[in-house]
Amino acid sequence: MTPTDRPRPTPTARRADAERSINAILDAAAVGFGRSPDTTMAEIARAAGVGRVTLYGHFNSxxxxxxxxxxxxxxxxxxxxxxxxxxxxxxxxxxxxxxxxxxxxxxxxxxxxxxxxxxxxxxxxxxxxxxxxxxxxxxxxxxxxxxxxxxxxxxxxxxxxxxxxxxxxxxxxxxxxxxxxxxxxxxxxxxxxxxxxxxxxxxxxx
Structure with missing residues (x-):
């Protein structure tokens, strides 16, 4: 099976993935801001286990x-x-x-x-x-x-x-x-x- 033949994620699956990422980001942010009010986006992304592209795809600041x-x-x-x-x-x-x-x-x-x-x-x-x-x-x-x-x-x-x-x-x-x-x-x-x-x-x- 070639890459183009692989089944693409359904809209429901994409929404579920997005919700998991958002929740992970917010959970990480809650911990980060609990430690410091100046927690950075890089620190939030690292703690959430997501890349900067994913983080900024959901939150621009x-x-x-x-x-x-x-x-x-x-x-x-x-x-x-x-x-x-x-x-x-x-x-x-x-x-x-x-x-x-x-x-x-x-x-x-x-x-x-x-x-x-x-x-x-x-x-x-x-x-x-x-x-x-x-x-x-x-x-x-x-x-x-x-x-x-x-x-x-x-x-x-x-x-x-x-x-x-x-x-x-x-x-x-x-x-x-x-x-x-x-x-x-x-x-x-x-x-x-x-x-x-x-x-x-x-x-x-x-």
Missing amino acids: REAVLDALLERTLAEIDSALDAADPETGPAADALVRFLATPWLLDRFRGLYAAAVRHLGPDHVRSRHEPVFHRLEQLISRGQHEGSFRTDLPRPWLITTIYALVHALISEVEEGNLPSGQAVDVLTRTLLGLLAPYPGQERSDAG
């Missing part, structure tokens, strides 16, 4: 890799929120279940710092909008139940939670907080932040 990795990570977070079943039971319990999922430190280690450096804080924050929407719904439910405070606007509470989550990640990465304590520290901090003030009545806060 380090920024493109970072953005795709951030998008994938936030999709995993959204799935974790689904798994936490936030519509079931008291809102405070749902928040605890969400924070207890293993996504936080494992998924964002190094990624947030690298994304802010190379993509900019505004872009990184905009990528979080689907998660913010889910969090806004959970806070709203807790406010209606009377378990979350209503004296502060929900957008401000979400902004504060966003800042606290990433501050916690930085503290762990810098060695100021043991990783084994991180989830408990964050949970107690956020429950304290959201706790209703004395005399609060149930309200449709906005």
Whole structure:
């Protein structure tokens, strides 16, 4: 059989190969950015076991890799929120279940710092909008139940939670907080932040 007689890969097989390459690249990038926010394209290609042509065929820059990795990570977070079943039971319990999922430190280690450096804080924050929407719904439910405070606007509470989550990640990465304590520290901090003030009545806060 001559080379021209050999069966060519089907479109499905080519898509599967491309998906494997993309996943390998993103997995390698996650490890690389976990070590250094300035991980290079050459380092990512080497760790992923792909050539530069393959790497640049999928991503034309380090920024493109970072953005795709951030998008994938936030999709995993959204799935974790689904798994936490936030519509079931008291809102405070749902928040605890969400924070207890293993996504936080494992998924964002190094990624947030690298994304802010190379993509900019505004872009990184905009990528979080689907998660913010889910969090806004959970806070709203807790406010209606009377378990979350209503004296502060929900957008401000979400902004504060966003800042606290990433501050916690930085503290762990810098060695100021043991990783084994991180989830408990964050949970107690956020429950304290959201706790209703004395005399609060149930309200449709906005």
